[in-house]
Amino acid sequence: MPLRSFVDGVEILASALSETEWEALRERVAAEGLTVTLPCCGAEGFLRRNHLGTQHFAHKPGASSCEMEGETVQHLGAKDEIVRACRASAYAASTEIPGEGWRADVLAWRGKTRIAFEVQWSFLRLDECEFRQTRYAQDGVRGCWFFRKPPPALLRDTRVRGGPALKARQDLPLFHLIASADNHFSVELNGQQYALSAFVRRLLAGNIRYCTEATATETQSAEVMLYECPCPRCGYRSVVHAVDTLLRADCGLHVSAPTSNAEALLYDAHVAAALANYRVTLEGSALRMGELKLRDGAMSQGCPRCDRAYAPREILAEYHALLRRAREDDDAQWLGRFPVALPLRDALRVPVPHWCCPAEGGAYCCEGR
Ligand SMILES: [Zn+2]
Ligand SMILES: [Zn+2]
Ligand SMILES: [Zn+2]
Structure with a gap:
């Protein structure tokens, strides 16, 4: 279920449109018989809003099977929230962007900086994740991962207390994504939970840094x-x-x-x-x-x-x-x-590598003091 498609040959990102704009476009597509072409498989699609309120493109019934159809509404919703947060941070962003040996769930870019966000809803092995991270690195793209079920190898540094924690790796920014029963997404970091969009904005503002020690x-x-x-x-x-x-x-x-x-x-x-x-x-x-x-x-x-x-x-x-x-x-x-x-x-100072995210105005553990 792509968030991005071509409507009458023009690329449209569903997350970039307000509710009113989306409805207007849907009416135009119906009234003028515009073609909607899905980028995943080239099939014909239509505009839709799902029960979580996410506006997106969908395959027409009877279209040949496409792997994007299997995407969960949660995965779609998380991508949508990330795109909107990137755009609110003055980054350009779009979804399902293919590159040299990779395809990003969400790609954000500004100037020469490119950041790929991956939302991993189902289990993914750590080595598979590392392999994909290497592909991003080779292409000069920074990768950031949100896992609903983090790889067990990264689970819990026993020196860290207060809820589940992940081992921090500078080469692999990977965070724990949590979906509430009413489908709000949050990210757990250092015993605190951040709304997914707030977390992405902090990350893009450079307010989450890798520190090797806790101070x-x-x-x-x-x-x-x-x-x-x-x-x-x-x-x-x-x-x-x-x-x-x-x-x-x-x-x-x-x-x-x-x-x-x-x-x-x-x-x-x-x-x-x-x-x-x-x-x-x-x-x-x-x-x-x-x-x-x-x-x-x-x-x-x-x-x-x-x-x-x-x-x-x-x-x-x-x-x-x-x-x-x-x-x-x-x-x-x-x-x-x-x-x-x-x-x-x-x-x-305790040698605990972590993604340091102090409250506004607070000091980072790795700042020289
Ligand atoms: Zn498709
Ligand atoms: Zn005694
Ligand atoms: Zn810290």
């Missing part, structure tokens, strides 16, 4: 997690704490803090203060916890029965085991959890 300069939000840990000496089970840290990069990306942080944070002054406050609450006072104090010259948590100090690695080993179980089984094992804000003394 956090403000606060690191953390959660104190409480759980049971048996005493290695007497076996008594009491409650200990560990700190789950989350860095919020300045662009909004959430990443796990470097693991070297975990031990240091066990006895951070902010954590200790928050813990003391928690222990006088109704919930906190009910927990059997050892004292947080100096033992053998170092701050430690300890067994409330025999006062043996827990080594940080003992605390964290139990914590990581529980974390794995909790991921499979919700929060069943945590006996308590509460947030704590940890001001950052220095900017923290």
Whole structure:
């Protein structure tokens, strides 16, 4: 179902016409018997508006089969939205544009810049996508991909939190396209969702950049997690704490803090203060916890029965085991959890390649600071 066709020999892009213009053209085609020639297969077509409101060209019934007929209304709708966003960004744009060894769903161009947008509605293997990206590159076209079902090989960098995330590759800008039940399209990036058209406009304005590091300069939000840990000496089970840290990069990306942080944070002054406050609450006072104090010259948590100090690695080993179980089984094992804000003394940089998209006026992670 093409968005572009020839009406009486004149190339028409459905996405470029307003509703009124489209209706007027449809009436003219009927009244004057103009021919509509589809570019996909050369068959005769007609003007149509589908149930989602997308205006497009369609094959006349009985026309020989054409691969474009199998296109879903969602794919068509997404292309239409991309074309309109490109044109709103002062780019020329059209659909189903063939080139040297490629055919772009949407091609946008301005001056010497050419950008191909591909909407991948059904599954596509990563190597197939890479192959097509190479074709674009060889022809000097930048390719940008929207996948409804991203290739599993690109799924989720485990250091990134907050919803599904894709590994970012500079050579392959590929983003997760989401269609809502009422057929609105959005793009998921760094835990946020953007309307497809807003995303395309940001991209064309150069507001989405590849950065190899996530930079956090403000606060690191953390959660104190409480759980049971048996005493290695007497076996008594009491409650200990560990700190789950989350860095919020300045662009909004959430990443796990470097693991070297975990031990240091066990006895951070902010954590200790928050813990003391928690222990006088109704919930906190009910927990059997050892004292947080100096033992053998170092701050430690300890067994409330025999006062043996827990080594940080003992605390964290139990914590990581529980974390794995909790991921499979919700929060069943945590006996308590509460947030704590940890001001950052220095900017923290975590090596997480990502497409950086700060809010307006915000800084990019890769900007020299
Ligand atoms: Zn066709
Ligand atoms: Zn003990
Ligand atoms: Zn960033």
